Amino acid sequence: MNKCVLSASGSGHPVVCWLLTAAEMKRCDSNTSEIFGVPSVVLMERAALSCVDVIVSRQKKLEEQAGQLGLHPKRRVLIAAGGGNNGADGIAIGRLLLQEGYDVSFYLASGEEKASELLKLQLHTAKAYGAVICDTIPDGEYDIIVDALFGIGLCRPAEGIYREAIEWINAQDAFVLAVDLPSGIETDTGAVLGCAVRADVTVTFGFWKRGLLFYPGCKYTGKVICTQIGITEDGFLNQTPEAFTFTAPVAELLPARPEDGNKGTFGKVLLLAGSEAMAGAAILCGRSAFYAGSGMVKLSCPTLIHPVIQTALPEAMTADSVEASARWADVIGAGPGLSLSDRARKELLFVLQQTLQPLVLDADAINLIAKDEALLQELIEHQQNPATRRKLILTPHPGELARLEGCAIEEILKQPVFYAKKWANRLQAAVLCKGARSIAASPDGSIYINRSGNSGMAVAGSGDVLTGIVTALLSTIDDPFWALCIGVYLHGLAGDLAAHTKGEYSMTSNDIAEAVWAVLVKQEKNYV
Missing domain, CATH: 3.40.50.10260 (YjeF N-terminal domain)
Incomplete structure (x- = not known):
């Protein structure tokens, strides 16, 4: 542990x-x-x-x-x-x-x-x-x-x-x-x-x-x-x-924010997210990163959707390519709404080969790696070598994890702990298998089983919100597994608060994102 x-x-x-x-x-x-x-x-x-x-x-x-x-x-x-x-x-x-x-x-x-x-x-x-x-x-x-x-x-x-x-x-x-x-x-x-x-x-x-x-x-x-x-x-x-779940208020699990900090102190997050058909995923991811404490967020996405993002999320910056902003970032998140296009693959390839910052991979970033055996093997080799290893988090749902494994989704659903542990060890990364009971695994074999959340979170965009939260936390929390566990816990608590106000039938992913700040404020009032 x-x-x-x-x-x-x-x-x-x-x-x-x-x-x-x-x-x-x-x-x-x-x-x-x-x-x-x-x-x-x-x-x-x-x-x-x-x-x-x-x-x-x-x-x-x-x-x-x-x-x-x-x-x-x-x-x-x-x-x-x-x-x-x-x-x-x-x-x-x-x-x-x-x-x-x-x-x-x-x-x-x-x-x-x-x-x-x-x-x-x-x-x-x-x-x-x-x-x-x-x-x-x-x-x-x-x-x-x-x-x-x-x-x-x-x-x-x-x-x-x-x-x-x-x-x-x-x-x-x-x-x-x-x-x-x-x-x-x-x-x-x-x-x-x-x-x-x-x-x-x-x-x-x-x-x-x-x-x-x-x-x-x-x-x-x-x-x-x-x-x-x-x-x-x-x-x-x-x-x-081997396994645990949280009992402490989430605010107590987060690092203290220094009073003399600035927007750079609290993490510069670069998100490789969004495509022409899925600008909303990038917006949800960026908004959640801000709510989870990030000081600065930049979205690398197609120029065509920049006006949409700047209108919906004026606090964020935009970039035409990840190459131009890679050195700026403290942490990189990739995948939400990315698509499987040639542009997306090129951008992801640059991130994997030319950057060393802590990295969160989700959604289409995982799908792109799963379909490219050479890219997958290169990532495995980099992560198995202590000299080239980076801090890495993967947040697949069972379907995405099945694509990585090359098996039927039913196999993942039967043994989610086994496969999360397998890939955590293989990639020397913190790996999540999302579900009604999301399971996070660390390379040392520790397992976090999440109890927060509800059925209303099974809605499009929920994973994009999680990626934003986890990426933001990884910018200020040194241990990727710890950042992932806290992020999943906070995400579920926000979902529970959203369900309380909107109901499990009617809540949306934006409701989850909007509830993140409210969870933290509520817990600060109760416990600080």
């Missing part, structure tokens, strides 16, 4: 939320018990208590509301447990609810002979308190169902009695709490393995799991509550997880 990720916030707000794979969580869990001596059964009891707290708190609110109407909500609970330690969590939850006076039924799908050692211990304790363990789902109606069939270890489709149990749970009119992860969701990818429980609340332990964020898994989780049960960052043993 890049050191800047760990030290960006000085205000006490957490900077990142770690997003663990199944293997990372198991290792951390094991270290907590084996290295630090916290017994697994203690961790399990705390996990069960955290789930019980959620159920009891909800029930009290229901009873208070119902009491005002003379009603009396029932407390009928079903614990649906599997044969592993997730099932043991479920049995412990049921035992604690039983002690709280709830009417609890227990269903053990695996049978006791296949139970893990911790599950056998929990079964013994539950029986001592009067629990009756059933090997079929007891007949009756339930107000609350605890899904503890599978934990983080599931790697194949749920079948047989497990599939039947999941489908039965989904058919009930009950409040469903999933323990750690809804059964049927793959921990690392969020994939649905055959079928999955649709939870109202998921209580996850210690740290978030990647599958709770990725689609389609995140559509099954309901509200996610991450509770601390004693598995802390100490359990990483200095081997930090």
Whole structure:
């Protein structure tokens, strides 16, 4: 993990939320018990208590509301447990609810002979308190169902009695709490393995799991509550997880602006963007660069569209070619609305071969490189050589990344983390795979998974806005990966603000750009 990720916030707000794979969580869990001596059964009891707290708190609110109407909500609970330690969590939850006076039924799908050692211990304790363990789902109606069939270890489709149990749970009119992860969701990818429980609340332990964020898994989780049960960052043993997302306000992630700065201090951005048919892309990109803090913006684009750009964005300068302005720039962004014309290719070729400034490649810049094998290989060779390597960011959507890879877009959609990491390593660059959960990868293997944003951002020009933001940030932030992560986060927050005012159906990319400044002002007021 890049050191800047760990030290960006000085205000006490957490900077990142770690997003663990199944293997990372198991290792951390094991270290907590084996290295630090916290017994697994203690961790399990705390996990069960955290789930019980959620159920009891909800029930009290229901009873208070119902009491005002003379009603009396029932407390009928079903614990649906599997044969592993997730099932043991479920049995412990049921035992604690039983002690709280709830009417609890227990269903053990695996049978006791296949139970893990911790599950056998929990079964013994539950029986001592009067629990009756059933090997079929007891007949009756339930107000609350605890899904503890599978934990983080599931790697194949749920079948047989497990599939039947999941489908039965989904058919009930009950409040469903999933323990750690809804059964049927793959921990690392969020994939649905055959079928999955649709939870109202998921209580996850210690740290978030990647599958709770990725689609389609995140559509099954309901509200996610991450509770601390004693598995802390100490359990990483200095081997930090690969993936994270932001929790700090975006204003705290940005570098401070010196009070004695000038327009040159805050970054001179050169954008190779726009064409005769797509002047709007250049305008959106340039406007967003200004809103993200750039002091000066120059657009290299065909002379024919200069009047359009100067009218829509009078703060920006224009140039007929990138060659005339290359030395002027602190950072270069290329691609939005560029087209695949001979002029565009010539300009991009000059940027790649004759400039050394930090560079952001998007859209048609990526498409031009993908269709020119010689150009692609030259870029790879330059980036693999420390003597010629430049600071580089790529921001493709899955289609553009598929063109680079030479594969079907479906392959990228199946494994976005894999391909983002592959190209980050291959180009020694920060690489983004855009999507509902955009994924940024660094050459050292770190992964940022973005949570901000909404469906209204799936609109023409949204990527142009992102390129402007990221290019502006790269002019004042030394680490390309950090600049990319913050840029994606800010872009999504601006999209969320735009959706709040315009609605996801009606918002445009210009609304996103216009919201960038408002996000920063709002966060400054809240946190500075």
